[in-house]
Amino acid sequence: xxxxxxxxxxxxxxxxxxxxxxxxxxxxxxxxxxxxxxxxxxxxxxxxxxxxxxxxxxxxxxxxxxxxxxxxxxxxxxxxxxxxxxxxxxxxxxxxxxxxxxxxxxxxxxxxxxxxxxxxxxxxxxxxxxxxxxxxxxxxxxxxxxxxxxxxxxxxxxxxxxxxxxxxxxxxxxxxxxxxxxxxxxxxxxxxxxxxxxxxxxxxxxxxxxxxxxxxxxxxxxxxxxxxxxxxxxxxxxxxxxxxxxxxxxxxxxxxxxxxxxxxxxxxxxxxxxxxxxxxxxxxxxxxxxxxxxxxxxxxxxxxxxxxxxxxxxxxxxxxxxxxxxxxxxxxxxxxxxxxxxxxxxxxxxxxxxxxxxxxxxxxxxxxxx
Amino acid sequence: xxxxxxxxxxxxxxxxxxxxxxxxxxxxxxxxxxxxxxxxxxxxxxxxxxxxxxxxxxxxxxxxxxxxxxxxxxxxxxxxxxxxxxxxxxxxxxxxxxxxxxxxxxxxxxxxxxxxxxxxxxxxxxxxxxxxxxxxxxxxxxxxxxxxxxxxxxxxxxxxxxxxxxxxxxxxxxxxxxxxxxxxxxxxxxxxxxxxxxxxxxxxxxxxxxxxxxxxxxxxxxxxxxxxxxxxxxxxxxxxxxxxxxxxxxxxxxxxxxxxxxxxxxxxxxxxxxxxxxxxxxxxxxxxxxxxxxxxxxxxxxxxxxxxxxxxxxxxxxxxxxxxxxxxxxxxxxxxxxxxxxxxxxxxxxxxxxxxxxxxxxxxxxxxxx
Numbered sequence: 259x260x261x262x263x264x265x266x267x268x269x270x271x272x273x274x275x276x277x278x279x280x281x282x283x284x285x286x287x288x289x290x291x292x293x294x295x296x297x298x299x300x301x302x303x304x305x306x307x308x309x310x311x312x313x314x315x316x317x318x319x320x321x322x323x324x325x326x327x328x329x330x331x332x333x334x335x336x337x338x339x340x341x342x343x344x345x346x347x348x349x350x351x352x353x354x355x356x357x358x359x360x361x362x363x364x365x366x367x368x369x370x371x372x373x374x375x376x377x378x379x380x381x382x383x384x385x386x387x388x389x390x391x392x393x394x395x396x397x398x399x400x401x402x403x404x405x406x407x408x409x410x411x412x413x414x415x416x417x418x419x420x421x422x423x424x425x426x427x428x429x430x431x432x433x434x435x436x437x438x439x440x441x442x443x444x445x446x447x448x449x450x451x452x453x454x455x456x457x458x459x460x461x462x463x464x465x466x467x468x469x470x471x472x473x474x475x476x477x478x479x480x481x482x483x484x485x486x487x488x489x490x491x492x493x494x495x496x497x498x499x500x501x502x503x504x505x506x507x508x509x510x511x512x513x514x515x516x517x518x519x520x521x522x523x524x525x526x527x528x529x530x531x532x533x534x535x536x537x538x539x540x541x542x543x544x545x546x547x548x549x550x551x552x553x554x555x556x557x558x559x560x561x562x563x564x565x566x567x568x569x570x571x572x573x574x575x576x577x578x579x580x581x582x583x584x585x586x587x588x589x590x591x592x593x594x595x596x597x598x599x600x601x602x603x604x605x606x607x608x609x610x611x612x613x614x615x616x617x618x619x620x621x622x623x624x625x626x627x628x
Numbered sequence: 629x630x631x632x633x634x635x636x637x638x639x640x641x642x643x644x645x646x647x648x649x650x651x652x653x654x655x656x657x658x659x660x661x662x663x664x665x666x667x668x669x670x671x672x673x674x675x676x677x678x679x680x681x682x683x684x685x686x687x688x689x690x691x692x693x694x695x696x697x698x699x700x701x702x703x704x705x706x707x708x709x710x711x712x713x714x715x716x717x718x719x720x721x722x723x724x725x726x727x728x729x730x731x732x733x734x735x736x737x738x739x740x741x742x743x744x745x746x747x748x749x750x751x752x753x754x755x756x757x758x759x760x761x762x763x764x765x766x767x768x769x770x771x772x773x774x775x776x777x778x779x780x781x782x783x784x785x786x787x788x789x790x791x792x793x794x795x796x797x798x799x800x801x802x803x804x805x806x807x808x809x810x811x812x813x814x815x816x817x818x819x820x821x822x823x824x825x826x827x828x829x830x831x832x833x834x835x836x837x838x839x840x841x842x843x844x845x846x847x848x849x850x851x852x853x854x855x856x857x858x859x860x861x862x863x864x865x866x867x868x869x870x871x872x873x874x875x876x877x878x879x880x881x882x883x884x885x886x887x888x889x890x891x892x893x894x895x896x897x898x899x900x901x902x903x904x905x906x907x908x909x910x911x912x913x914x915x916x917x918x919x920x921x922x923x924x925x926x927x928x929x930x931x932x933x934x935x936x937x938x939x940x941x942x943x944x945x946x947x948x949x950x951x952x953x954x955x956x957x958x959x960x961x962x963x964x965x966x967x968x969x970x971x972x973x974x975x976x977x978x979x980x981x982x983x984x985x986x987x988x989x990x991x992x993x994x995x996x997x998x
Contacts, residue, residue: 260950281969357970391889471943476973495982498975507970516886516898519761528886528909537901539889573841599651600727602879604870605844612865 269342271323380414380490390490398541400427435468486511492526639712641693747857750784759860768911770797856881862896
């Protein structure tokens with residue numbers, strides 16, 4: 259719970275009222291040294307900073323807003339958790355974005371907020387390929403102890419949540435409506451599973467309908483909770499691209515999964531890749547970038563076991579003898595030393611890499627693999 | 629033909645003999661101011677530069693190697709062309725690589741060497757997807773007047789050559805064996821078509837068998853002929869990756885086509901994309917990068933026709949009013965001016981882009997689309 263009941267009460271009051279938005283209040287709050295300092299300011303000062311007397315009075319009122327506090331307590335008695343930005347349960351990465359929600363309504367296991375988190379998002383109209391990638395990626399990340407965050411929509415989101423259930427990492431579903439609103443209807447069973455084993459959250463109060471304008475606002479929470487976001491499939495103007503742009507603005511890594519150039523739902527992901535997103539082939543790419551300390555079983559690729567040099571081609575053997583002598587050389591050095599054409603040396607080096615004997619290293623040089 | 633019959637004779641002699649390789653001779657030739665200067669040097673000088681008396685004598689002999697000249701004339705009478713590095717027909721981009729072939733055996737239309745050229749290469753064991761992409765890409769480039777260069781192998785190469793036949797750009801097939809050697813056997817009909825309408829070339833003399841060590845040597849010619857190379861599909865250690873590395877070393881652009889993360893033949897292309905290759909979705913991506921003056925009909929995407937602002941959401945309308953007034957603004961400016969959450973503004977901007985009203989421009993700012 260909160261380190262300070264007055265701040266908690268204030269946050270609930272801000273969220274319930276219409277005067278103050280996170281976007282308006284946080285910059286002032288940060289510039290003035292925090293919420294305590296703000297609540298201790300005069301109405302005149304607040305009115306100047308917030309450019310409105312009404313907003314100033316809403317701030318001053320909020321520390322004593324007992325009805326707001328009672329309303330939250332009532333929700334909690336009914337089984338919902340109300341986590342304010344000043345509570346210790348509040349996720350720390352989310353607190354870093356420009357406009358963190360004043361509070362989150364939550365159902366389930368708040369411990370999920372403490373794990374490393376990755377967003378997996380994508381098209382509602384996902385293809386079979388998109389759902390398969392989302393499921394595999396999600397399961398591998400979640401088995402490695404990473405919480406998979408997504409938006410509880412059809413398609414990619416659903417596949418990601420489903421695959422992460424009952425794993426060490428689990429999943430967090432961020433809704434664009436109140437926690438008690440059944441949307442999408444066909445996810446009722448999934449919702450029960452997430453709420454019982456994992457975590458369901460929303461910035462929108464109970465009863466709030468899933469208005470279209472809620473979704474981009476919700477997407478900032480997905481981006482804010484995560485160290486990185488993977489876009490699995492996205493059409494040209496998909497909402498997932500908004501999540502990606504927000505993640506980028508928050509300084510989080512953006513990954514995109516490649517797909518068929520003929521697929522409409524890969525147009526957005528290929529656009530992201532052209533704009534500098536990191537290509538994601540599977541969980542290992544995400545873990546290597548974000549959490550290098552966490553290992554995972556490589557599902558594809560991986561170094562082949564070293565092969566006897568006897569199986570090498572004539573050219574590869576000549577290059578290998580020179581490389582073993584020099585320990586470290588450029589392809590050009592090797593071409594000169596062996597008097598083989600540069601292209602032949604490159605092919606020989608490929609063969610040596612495949613055989614686990616040589617490796618491509620810093621500055622375009624080749625070395626003997628240890 | 630050659631500007632100088634002595635140089636042409638010398639080049640044929642170097643190619644026929646075993647003493648001199650392009651890799652050995654070109655650096656000396658360039659350092660000493662060209663072939664004429666080299667042929668006029670003393671045996672002692674040549675022996676020093678080439679680190680061998682035998683090589684020096686081979687150079688001095690070459691200018692008067694009449695048997696070599698007669699041999700080439702005989703091939704030409706039989707219908708084959710012998711193009712030396714000193715002939716004006718020799719492709720100019722190929723002359724720029726570190727070790728251009730001394731001569732190329734050719735059959736067909738040498739005018740193909742004068743057109744802008746792009747390599748399309750990939751796996752012999754291409755999937756249906758790889759062959760489809762290669763064919764579409766090749767046809768679009770060739771219809772736009774670009775010559776499609778490839779290695780005449782099964783799979784991607786075959787699809788690329790086939791699709792470029794009978795187009796303005798046409799195709800160049802670079803063999804890893806003599807022009808008269810039937811390899812691969814099932815390409816006999818394709819070979820006839822390429823030789824009659826387009827161009828078949830090889831650095832290897834008539835009768836040369838397709839030894840495995842020929843292929844990387846051949847690949848440097850593909851890379852050398854082209855302004856850029858597109859790898860359509862490639863497994864982990866595919867020969868196409870050697871072509872890509874060579875293209876990169878020659879300062880040519882490398883493109884890679886994305887595909888399914890589950891496909892073995894996309895492992896190599898995804899690796900290239902991770903290493904900085906340009907993502908290629910179709911001909912437009914290649915043309916935009918290499919030959920921006922050449923236009924092509926976009927086959928996917930393209931800007932939607934402007935939509936009436938009446939069809940916009942409430943939020944998009946508010947953002948549009950502000951943007952129209954400011955003409956140019958960041959998403960943050962717009963969020964402040966409209967008092968909408970930043971995420972909502974991003975979504976509204978997407979909607980305006982889709983409607984053809986706004987555009988994303990320099991420095992992350994948005995502007996009114998003209």
